[in-house]
Amino acid sequence: MSRVVVVGNTGWGRTIAALLRRNVSDVCLLTRTEDEAVALRGHGGDYCVSHEPRTAFPDSEYVVWAVPSQTMRTNISALRDELPSDLCHISVAKGLEVDSGKRMTEVILDVLSFTGARGVCALSGPNLAEEIGRGLPAASVVASSSPVLAQEVQSLFGSPRFITVASDDVIGVELAGALKNVVALGAGMMDGLGLGDNAKAAFIAFTWSEVIAFGVALGARESTFYGVAGFGDVVATCVSDLSRNHFVGCEVARGRRLEDILNAMHQVAEGVHTAKAVFRLTNELHVEAPIMVSIYRALFEGYPVGKAVARFTGQVQRGR
Known part of the structure; x- marks a missing residue:
């Protein structure tokens, strides 16, 4: 070879x-x-x-x-x-x-x-x-x-x-790998706020449903998000101590400035950039992703992390 x-x-x-x-x-x-x-x-x-x-x-x-x-x-x-x-x-x-x-x-x-x-x-x-x-x-x-x-x-x-x-399903595999990093940022925010594993698990489930709808709107197959490249990857990234994106979300929720967090890291937290791309795509393609957008706003627009979490609970109350 x-x-x-x-x-x-x-x-x-x-x-x-x-x-x-x-x-x-x-x-x-x-x-x-x-x-x-x-x-x-x-x-x-x-x-x-x-x-x-x-x-x-x-x-x-x-x-x-x-x-x-x-x-x-x-x-x-x-x-x-x-x-x-x-x-x-x-x-x-x-x-x-x-x-x-x-x-x-x-x-x-x-x-x-x-x-x-x-x-x-x-x-x-x-x-x-x-x-x-x-x-x-x-x-x-x-x-x-x-x-x-x-x-x-x-x-x-x-x-x-x-x-x-x-x-x-190249579209689905790549979108799952990219978007799970945004979910991990949110899961880290849940941990940073001390909301517990029950709330974090619910957050992951509801946000992953949003990711699936977003991916399907962009041409992915729904089944891909339930497989290794989808559900498997989001679980590992949201719960592991090795996850850079979870770490960033947790530190933001604890009050540290995003710029300071990233400058102190030796590796890239891809979800930070992907959150920007998601925000842009939701506007350009008119695709709804309210939880991921709230994560973007908590990172870049000074949106209180607690309100970003409230957006998640609002989606739960609507049964989404």
Whole structure:
């Protein structure tokens, strides 16, 4: 099997590179700078590390984009001239581009302006990088409009401790992975206000129903949101101590400024940006998402977190 290049010296990118080495002999992690590459080699990862696209991409068949969603377009644009024309592009980022509202596979196709001889797919599921890095079991969904491509990518990632399933609902898988981060922000707000697990569970259930309606309005299949990439991912992100989005919501509810929280973090909380994209899409497409919009307003408009929660209880009282 030819080389797989992972773009992104992120926690998830490094985990993906190590995960791929279980099945692929030639994996290369592409960093931004030589200093990053040198530092990463010092950690003794079982994969190639390079900061030179011209040495990383020759003979490669797959590229995994493991960069934050808001930098996806910039990263692909910067590397476009170095990319072989027959690559299979795999997005493992979970977010929506703020300015366009586009999913990550849409951004890839938008920048490259091609349908692709090999195609584009997404990998998404309840995949907390730290747990996978410790060898704990997990599952994920490979989404592609091509069943053949989905099977190929399954063979790259799948193992007894990392179960992969295929789906042709790319829209649903990507939206579920992005929107669950907004739900996790709200779940964190519930915890930050000290409202208890009963209230948090009800919040997750009602907000996930809103996510499903939102996703279906954008062309997703409802059943996708009940599977591993949907319900599985939202549960992990809303209850785990490893969840960055839950942490941000909790800290906002406790009174910290969002800017201060984000500046102190070493990793990206994708839900913060996705909340902006959701707010924009609700206005542009005239799709209702009152709970997610209230989360956006609590983050960016000074809307009291307590009132955002009250919006949730109002939806409950209406039986939604």
